[in-house]
Every structure is written in C-alpha cells, then in structure tokens.
Amino acid sequence: MSVPDAVVYAGPSYFMALERRHGRSVLVDCGDRAGDVLACLRTGLRTLMFRGNPEVAERLRSIADQHAASLASCLAVPLIEVGEDDDLARSCRRHVDAAPAANTSV
Numbered sequence: 001m002s003v004p005d006a007v008v009y010a011g012p013s014y015f016m017a018l019e020r021r022h023g024r025s026v027l028v029d030c031g032d033r034a035g036d037v038l039a040c041l042r043t044g045l046r047t048l049m050f051r052g053n054p055e056v057a058e059r060l061r062s063i064a065d066q067h068a069a070s071l072a073s074c075l076a077v078p079l080i081e082v083g084e085d086d087d088l089a090r091s092c093r094r095h096v097d098a099a100p101a102a103n104t105s106v
Contacts, residue, residue: 005031012043027072034060041067
C-alpha cells in the first residue's frame, strides 16, 4: 500500500512501474482527488483507494467496475507501522498480541 495521497507526488506511472517490477498489485491511495483515481485507471492500476465524498466515491466505483478495478474507501485491516530500525517479526507479534482474542502466533 502506498502512503496517504502518494499518487499526488509520485504519479500513477510510478506505481505502475512498481507493480510491473514486483509482479503484484499496489493499493494506491488517491486521497480525496477523484481526478487521480481516473488517471490511475487510465494508467492501468486496478487497486485504488479514494477517501473523498461518498457520492463521488460511488460514481468512481462504478467507473472502476467497468475497468475490472477495485476502489476502497478505507482499509479492512489495521496497518503496522515499521521503521527502518524495527524488527518486523517483533512488530507483528506486538500487533497480534494486542488484538482481541489473540491466539495466533507470528
């Protein structure tokens, strides 16, 4: 997933290149900018997030459907913020242990 509003400064082509290089889709955050969602769709990106007006989101979702793309308005799972000095496994364990009914080890 990109950082919030990342398409504003990186542009859709950057994320398309990331997808091609790594062979997987990237959830691109377009913030509240409907035009950026449309630009991403034109570029070929298919996993997008729009956090703007709900009525606009519905229209964009209809357009995204026509492109076989998904348009999220929020994340279904919490993110784990990991800094460059963090141990990813330790961060994941802390996150899982803090969750209600945490019974799965990482």
